[in-house]
Amino acid sequence: MSSTTRGYAALAGVTAAAVAIGSAELVAVLTGPRSAPLVAVGGLVVDTVPEPLKQLGIALFGTYDKIALLVGTGLLLAAFAALLGVLSRRRLAIGLAGVAAFAALGVAAAVTRAGVGPADALPSLLGAGLGAAVLWAFVAGPLELDPWPWSPPTPPAAEDPPPSTAPPTSPSVGAPPPTSAGASPPPSEPGDPASRRRFLTGAGALVGAAGVAGLGGRWLAGRRGVSAAREAVVLPAPVAPAPALPAGADLSLTQLAPYVTPNLGFYRIDTALVVPQVDPETWRLRIHGRVRNEIELSFADLLARPMVERYVTLACVSNEVGGDLVGNARWLGVPIRELLDEAEPQEGADQVVGRSVDGWTCGTPTAVLRDGRDALLAVGMNGEPLPVEHGFPARMVVPGLYGYVSACKWITELELTSFADFDAYWVPRGWSAQGPVKTQSRIDTPRPRNRLTAGAVTVAGVAWAQHRGISRVEVRVDDGPWR
Ligand SMILES: Nc1nc2c(c(=O)[nH]1)N[C@H]1C(S)=C(S)[C@@H](COP(=O)(O)O)O[C@H]1N2
Numbered sequence: 480m481s482s483t484t485r486g487y488a489a490l491a492g493v494t495a496a497a498v499a500i501g502s503a504e505l506v507a508v509l510t511g512p513r514s515a516p517l518v519a520v521g522g523l524v525v526d527t528v529p530e531p532l533k534q535l536g537i538a539l540f541g542t543y544d545k546i547a548l549l550v551g552t553g554l555l556l557a558a559f560a561a562l563l564g565v566l567s568r569r570r571l572a573i574g575l576a577g578v579a580a581f582a583a584l585g586v587a588a589a590v591t592r593a594g595v596g597p598a599d600a601l602p603s604l605l606g607a608g609l610g611a612a613v614l615w616a617f618v619a620g621p622l623e624l625d626p627w628p629w630s631p632p633t634p635p636a637a638e639d640p641p642p643s644t645a646p647p648t649s650p651s652v653g654a655p656p657p658t659s660a661g662a663s664p665p666p667s668e669p670g671d672p673a674s675r676r677r678f679l680t681g682a683g684a685l686v687g688a689a690g691v692a693g694l695g696g697r698w699l700a701g702r703r704g705v706s707a708a709r710e711a712v713v714l715p716a717p718v719a720p721a722p723a724l725p726a727g728a729d730l731s732l733t734q735l736a737p738y739v740t741p742n743l744g745f746y747r748i749d750t751a752l753v754v755p756q757v758d759p760e761t762w763r764l765r766i767h768g769r770v771r772n773e774i775e776l777s778f779a780d781l782l783a784r785p786m787v788e789r790y791v792t793l794a795c796v797s798n799e800v801g802g803d804l805v806g807n808a809r810w811l812g813v814p815i816r817e818l819l820d821e822a823e824p825q826e827g828a829d830q831v832v833g834r835s836v837d838g839w840t841c842g843t844p845t846a847v848l849r850d851g852r853d854a855l856l857a858v859g860m861n862g863e864p865l866p867v868e869h870g871f872p873a874r875m876v877v878p879g880l881y882g883y884v885s886a887c888k889w890i891t892e893l894e895l896t897s898f899a900d901f902d903a904y905w906v907p908r909g910w911s912a913q914g915p916v917k918t919q920s921r922i923d924t925p926r927p928r929n930r931l932t933a934g935a936v937t938v939a940g941v942a943w944a945q946h947r948g949i950s951r952v953e954v955r956v957d958d959g960p961w962r
């Protein structure tokens with residue numbers, strides 16, 4: 480196969496893949512964004528790749544790791560699709576088998592995710608069907624190159640040169656004949672010009688249509704998001720407002736993080752490739768498992784309960800010294816202690832598992848949730864309903880515990896169980912089942928590599944020890960005394 484022919488065949492494969500992915504995105508408008516094959520397979524990768532590889536990805540791409548994953552998955556898919564195109568030219572069945580394998584992967588990834596139904600298989604199935612049709616059209620159907628056959632051309636049989644019947648004209652000695660009879664040069668491109676044009680415009684139109692379907696699908700899915708429902712939420716006034724901030728809590732220095740982290744600047748960490756869109760109308764929280772009274776609450780039920788408002792510092796266990804995976808917000812919510820008191824945990828139920836709509840789980844010691852600290856089932860963050868990416872409509876916030884063991888966003892279940900009986904999401908991935916926050920501090924000003932002038936220098940920063948509190952901080956310069 481000449482490299483040009485191979486190029487056409489690869490283009491056919493990539494076009495088929497584009498049509499498959501684009502149409503699947505459109506179908507996923509109906510079945511939910513997590514059923515779209517790229518996102519489903521990406522999610523499977525997030526949940527199953529070994530921890531060191533994931534850490535490498537995070538180290539390379541930081542908070543762009545999710546986009547990098549989707550782009551990487553897309554590029555890998557394109558490479559495989561090109562290969563399938565080339566193989567299809569040898570045997571269409573190989574290409575179709577490849578499409579079927581991808582469909583199986585997409586379906587498997589989509590239907591094994593939490594909270595999905597059989598309909599989640601549809602985007603992959605329909606996409607694969609259309610992709611297979613496109614492949615067929617290029618390889619054996621209406622868009623096939625003609626007269627260049629897609630099957631390997633049979634080498635021309637060695638023939639004797641045809642006997643010349645015409646009497647030789649008088650050739651001018653030494654000059655080549657004006658046309659070389661018989662041996663025409665091999666065509667540089669497959670197919671006649673008309674069929675090439677058909678092939679290329681077909682590919683262009685299909686890729687364009689796939690792009691429109693894919694981006695249109697994403698756009699429609701975005702419009703089906705819950706931003707409007709979130710804006711319509713009216714939060715109740717707290718029966719116990721947050722205590723006034725002590726004077727001087729916020730020094731308002733340019734480089735110093737403010738005492739309250741604004742919602743837009745609040746760090747975001749989760750495993751969700753697409754932010755779960757949870758409709759507050761249909762949302763339910765179920766408190767079940769080893770309890771005497773199972774409880775189910777609607778969002779309206781929750782908002783009708785007495786709410787407290789508290790400043791709580793949330794920190795990620797992956798926050799490095801001096802890092803920014805920590806923030807302080809004014810949360811509004813229902814004390815989880817009160818909900819547990821009503822549910823009445825049974826003896827030995829020492830773990831409360833928070834479960835998100837996307838299946839993510841965290842395990843919190845029951846005792847911590849009942850020890851009097853302000854563990855909240857929060858609905859408000861800094862005076863607004865929870866931002867969608869921070870868990871709308873409801874999440875957990877537990878002072879003194881790292882996010883991965885306590886801060887379940889998009890929460891839909893609290894299940895009473897025991898640490899012996901259940902490992903939450905990060906535990907089999909190597910993180911400790913219990914994650915109390917250690918006291919930490921960070922100097923915000925001066926920053927590394929700031930140029931300082933001689934004389935007095937302001938040193939300021941933040942320190943946190945959630946429910947224990949900070950009574951004082953000490954600094955020292957090099958080996959000087961602690962002050
Ligand atoms: N549903 C869900 N909740 C989650 C997580 C997640 O991956 N999924 N990550 C947790 C982790 S590790 C942290 S540090 C906090 C971060 O909360 P934030 O994104 O609102 O800052 O959310 C926690 N809650």
Ligand SMILES: [Mo]
Pocket residue numbers: 748794795796797881882883
């Ligand atoms: Mo975290």
